[in-house]
Amino acid sequence: MPALAEIIEALERSYPKELAESWDAVGLVCGDPADEVTRVLFCVDPVEATVAEAEELGAQLIVAHHPLLLRGVHGVPADTPKGGLVHRMIRGGIALYCAHTNADSADPGVSDALAEAIGLTVRGPLDPHVPGGRTGIGRIGELADAEPFAAFVRRVAEALPATLPGVLGAGDPDRPIRTVAVSGGAGDSYLAKAAAAGVDAYVTADLRHHPAGEHLAATGGAPALVGLTHWASEWPWCRQASAIVGAAFAGNVDSHVSTRCTDPWTVRASQQGAP
Structure with missing residues (x-):
């Protein structure tokens, strides 16, 4: 089975890190490059819903478009929303890799x-x-x-x-x-x-x-x-990135595209118009 480092190498051949904007935060967020990976989940947003989906799938890697930690941080305590996700992924043996503006420009x-x-x-x-x-x-x-x-x-x-x-x-x-x-x-x-x-x-x-x-x-x-x-x-990119990993490691890695909508808008009200 390929190591996480090999999957990252395949992704960065398609989405070179040098294409990322200077302000961006791309690359490996958490995970051991030496760990084996057999299942990968591709998503737009690394949020609670997609981390839960990775857990349910038994994925060892989440490849997300949006960075989890875009702005500078001084800690990831587990009682904060993003810190809690980092701790949850580490405890579950799930790595997180982000390809953002390098994937935009590739x-x-x-x-x-x-x-x-x-x-x-x-x-x-x-x-x-x-x-x-x-x-x-x-x-x-x-x-x-x-x-x-x-x-x-x-x-x-x-x-x-x-x-x-x-x-x-x-x-x-x-x-x-x-x-x-x-x-x-x-x-x-x-x-x-x-x-x-x-x-x-x-x-x-x-x-x-x-x-x-x-x-x-x-x-x-x-x-x-x-x-x-x-x-x-940006969701169609998930299929593109999934195909890259699927082709590079055919038969050795299962690639899954997230089916969970992480769009923040959850309620819509019809309007009759003001009098």
């Missing part, structure tokens, strides 16, 4: 997985590390055939796991959509990049009221916007 990476899920053929990054390069944030792609914006929003909704907030579209429902920019995770800081790329639509998460409204006003609604929850936009 080729292929998080946005490639999102693009593939919604049926795009990727042409290149939205914000490349170097001109003409393949690594960088976001992706620009094309649909095989143009379709009305309303149909495209439905396409996105049907391609991704369901969340209570759902999928929102901002734009002319009849506008033809063929070229699309995507960015997994919070992406309204790339609105100008998407507009400069001349795409018909931009798909991302955590779109805020003022940046989205100002973008639409300044550009006449081009590109149209599709807003997702953060978790839903």
